[in-house]
Amino acid sequence: MTASAPLPRRVEVLAGLSVAIDLGLGQPAEHMLRSSIIACGLADRLGLSREQKAGVYYTTLLMWIGCHADSQEYARWFGDDISVRRDAYLVDWSGLPYLRFLVGNIARGEPLSQRVRVMATLMRDARGQLATMIHSHCASAAVLARHLGLGPDVEATLAHTFERYDGGGLPAGVSGDAIPIEMRVAQLADVAEVHQRMYGVQGAVAMARSRRGGHLDPTVVDAFTADPEALFPASGDDPWNRALSIAPDSETPLDAARLDDLLTAIGDFVDLKCPFTLGHSRNVAALAEAAAVQLGLSADDTNAVRRAGHLHDVGRIGVSNQVWSKAGELTGAEWERVRMHPYLTDRVLTRIPGLGQVAAIARAHHEHLDGSGYPLGLAGAALGRPERLLAAAVAYQSALEPRPYRETLDPDAAARRLKERATRGVLEAESVEAVLAVAGHASRKVRRDDALTPRETEILGLVARGLGNRDIASRLVLSEKTVRNHVERTYAKIGATNRVGASLYALQHGLVAPVD
Known part of the structure; x- marks a missing residue:
């Protein structure tokens, strides 16, 4: 980030995070932003207070923040976690149609023998299995909301994401007005945006009426159907600008320290996608920053490479855990999905004002000096020192972590691998030496007061x-x-x-x- 670049506002960073959530839902970018616009229009029609409307905005924007944290469990039951989330928007989660949907998606994309085994396991206690997974999702969402500083009201509301107005939802079977009004509004806005985009306004209205009193609050449905056309962004509107203009704290600035706290939280959020990446982004950021200091980079470049370290894997959310967790060799199609994730990172980060340099560095974390990397095959002069440092830090940290297709490497083996890549011209030798110089092999002890044995x-x-x-x-x-x-x-x-x-x-x- 250059010295002249203004820092983004808080809402701009959270809006960027919502675009990453869209990827995990299998929805087009800005789905959650458009949903927030619809939800705030409904809040006005319902006469909600200013505080309630603020809760509606952030509940809708980030209601699926826990979705990627249970991707491992979704992939276990349904194979392609992203595809099943996308298709679930078109089904009312109740009765025989939903049961047929679940059965049809069990172990999706897996061989028949695997599908039969998973189906037998799930059907022994389908509701119990789903309740466990959904409870984990809701608890995760609350933890992440707290981590991002969204406030206790939003944190409590997110626990009701899977509840239904008729009491048939999960995990607690909460019904009626016991579900916070912020969530009842968000639920309708979320599904209405998808149906309007796919089937037009009348399709969204038909969906809302069919779920009235079941999934959705009748009062909210009636407010929606009274004049549905007016609630959706116009075809010429920019959803990003429109959603940010109506944010309850649209002008709240971020200083450098608070921005770093928020970006660190987002990196932690992303790393929950796969159990074997936990802590990856924090460690990459620390390595890259220390190596940048070692090489005498400017303060601006050092800040940018650290922030890119926290954010480089945001695009990982847009690739199914069915791919990330595969122990065997990837198919050509699966490999192409992997190669897309730095591009998806760039797509998210370039939407956030003030993070242009961070986005460019983060996007290049798998580029190689010899042009053999991805997603763009950049080489030589196209890669600056920050990009080269981040690539070396990612390669070293990844080697220290387990992957489904290989065991963890010890630090010495990781160092040898980096040096070998430098010799082949894949990674820059000076950046590799700087990363290895600052890596250190002793684990740092942290004082705690938790009384753990x-x-x-x-x-x-x-x-x-x-x-x-x-x-x-x-x-x-x-x-x-x-x-x-x-x-x-x-x-x-x-x-x-x-x-x-x-x-x-x-x-x-x-x-x-x-x-x-």
């Missing part, structure tokens, strides 16, 4: 890496019951209710365990 600390680190109780028991030569008891005590001590909350705690306190 050494065994609980060890188990928390493995939970954060995505291991289940059975895997942890096997690794530590303990009974599964003993591990479960340790996990329950650990959660109670740190105030977590699910894996995502525990993972964020482990990340913030330096407890993410390597997986050998």
